Amino acid sequence: MSQISENKQISPYMAFYMVTTMQIGVGILGFERYIAKTAGHDAWISVIVGGLSFNVLIWMIYRVLSRENADIIGVHRNLFGRWIGGTLSFLLLIYFSSTILTVLRTYIEVIQIWVFPELGTPIIALILLGLAYSYVIGGIRVVAGLSVLGFFISLPLFSLKYYALKNAHYTNLLPILDHSFSDLMAATKGVTLDYLGLELILLYMPFLKQPEKSQKWAHFGNLFTMFTYLITVFVSFVYFNQEQLQHTIWATLTLWKIVDLPFAQRFEYAGIALWLFVILPNICIGLWSVSRGIHRLYKIKQKSALRIMILVIFICSVLIIDRQQIDILNTKVSQIGFYILYAYIPFLFVIQLILGKGRKTKNG
């Protein structure tokens, strides 16, 4: 992958922003309910377990890619040959596209439920995708810039937790370790969706200068995400009791409602607007990676690939109409993502280990 010129590449530390902004998406606004369903007030343990296991996965992804010195499409081609490798890459790209769709459609749903009930999906999808287009067309540097800015714009939203903590019941968290191991594991599986997104490193890693240096940043990024989720879960758990939480779809958004500043209240309107800067990097990094993948796979110009992708995602997002479908989409994508990360990546890791050794001895 030495053909990428240096002025197109981004600094290694950008991996931090790219990983966290990709992981923290729309899920954080309401994931407490899902994980608390099985693990109750102990679900924060699942958040930690999930986060740490993703660190292992990051390590594996870096090993897999650095051995071949390529992106996942190159790895697939080297390991499985042109046809099987190409098919695997294609399936992976479909999965990535569906994560973009999930994020976009869920955010549109949030907008429709909380701010503009009358607003049609096509209009807002068109605007958001147009916005994403204007970023992705500028290349990976612009997309990375957006994720840095998005990170810093959304950082102050943490301070809003203060209003919830004013009314906190810390005893909600007791007794610790009240749930069985299998309950915790089920919640860990549920939390996976919220850590998903870092697997896009598989496609953009060749664009990081000195990828080996970026690995630690990717780990930091994942840890930052874990930290964010921990705070979120903690605040939601001490504010709501478990039964209340089961009836709260968007816990974080509900918490923003209680913000009371002298010049503004009902902060969720502003919060949802600011959340655009969390969602947009998600969509942009996704679109960039997928269009890049298509370009690598089929020798289509990346610009055309991007336009096709935007059209496809636009059509799909319009076709999804109600809450049930969005819920199904979220569950399915998170399940597929779970298997891709916890099964396919280790599988790739092992296969490469076996095949790689074989090839080396052949060459030697």
Place this chain on the structure above:
Amino acid sequence: MIFFKKKKKKQQQESNSNSTKGTLTFPELMKKLKASADFSTVKQSSLSTFYISYYKTLVNPEFVHRDLLPYITEIPLKNLDDIQKHLPLDGMVKTDDVHDIANKVTAGFILIQMNKDDPEGLLVPSLSTENRQISIPETEFSVVGPKEAFVESLDTNLNLIRKRLPIPEFTVKEVRVGKLSKTRVAIIYIDGIADEENVNTAIQRITDIEYDHVVDSSYINQMISDNENSPFPQLIDTERPDRVASVLSEGKVAIMADGSPHALTGPTTIVEFFSAFEDYFLNWTLASVFRLIRLMAVMFSVLSSPLYVAVLTFHYEMIPENLLATLVASRNDIPFPPILEAIVLELSIELLREAGARLPSKVGQTIGIVGGIVIGTAAVQAGLTSNVLLIIVALAALASFTTPVYQMSNTIRLLRFPFLLFAQFLGVLGVAICFAFIVSHLLKLTSLGRPYIAPLYPLRVNDLKDALIRLPFSVQNRRPSSVRPQDKAKMNKKRAKEKHDIED
């Protein structure tokens, strides 16, 4: 680049009509020159005969009679070399190139010939220019610090900068731009500090300019900017020689045009547009606070009226109870929706500003008072606008004037109109979307090929010391890395940091 290509093609078509290009014989040239009433050819025949031709309007006749003729009329002369030998002037050129003669004579040289129809002549420089006195900076006024501003003469301006940087590395490259105006454009930099690539980019872009007349440096600013469709200025436009000297020492490049009292400096970043040069004359704590206030002012100026429209149109739940009463009272009798109210008020403020800018300063002030007080009060009392919005709009206009660079303050005032439209369409979300569009534009923007929002992205922690805030000079030990200076260190950090013991 397409822009330049287009111009080039056009220029080739027109080049036949261009008088100074193509083949031209000497008698033809003389005929053309004599067609002007202010061109004079005098035959001198005291001891020997020779002809002196010049534009009376470009050359001071006093110079001819006092500094030129006395030296050569008293001596017998055989040829032009004799004249050249006896004249105590430098910069004389002996040539028989008709184009050279045409160019120089029209630029204020005196042509001396031994023979009227012989193309060989001696060109003596003697341009007399009418200069304005160096005056106080008006758009970038500062209370403390130097009170000099550039004038229209390039040489005077270069003098103002050079005396602040008396080093041999201070380099001036000169290019002539404009088919008709032949404007002298100087590219100024400090050799060994400025990045060669930046200098070359600047020179390259300026020599590529194809246009018939370049009146002011702002023409050049638009022609060489990286994205000419962007409302954001990509080079800083300053009238302060001290500011130019200071940015040159940071490793940037300055561009000056003859006839323009403004220098352009680049590569620049967006934060520079919000730093007044006066920030460096104040203590760093004060300067930092003022910079932050200015930044807030910009945010307020762009976002306040759009947010008013967004909240009052879509999200009245966001207004706290106590504030609601005030707002309701002020908007009670207003017949218009917030967006109409806001646009009308914003436009009338723009109207006032535009009228004030076009009128002589004394009348302008009166217009400001009449417009601001009389119309504003009347509009509120008539129930056409709410006084809360009037306050917001007036404050926003005031805030936009705190931007130290004039071109940027224009941009900021313009920016709020798309925000207003988005706010009317999608409320607070629309404001965020509009902001995201602008961020996308800014991320793609470059200045002389360097990223425009540099210290923020790509993140340069070192440059942040002099960006949103200004830290003391003792920690400003490195030149901004976004301009890639060849010599990165501003000073010896160790010596600057040396601490004295209590009684030393």
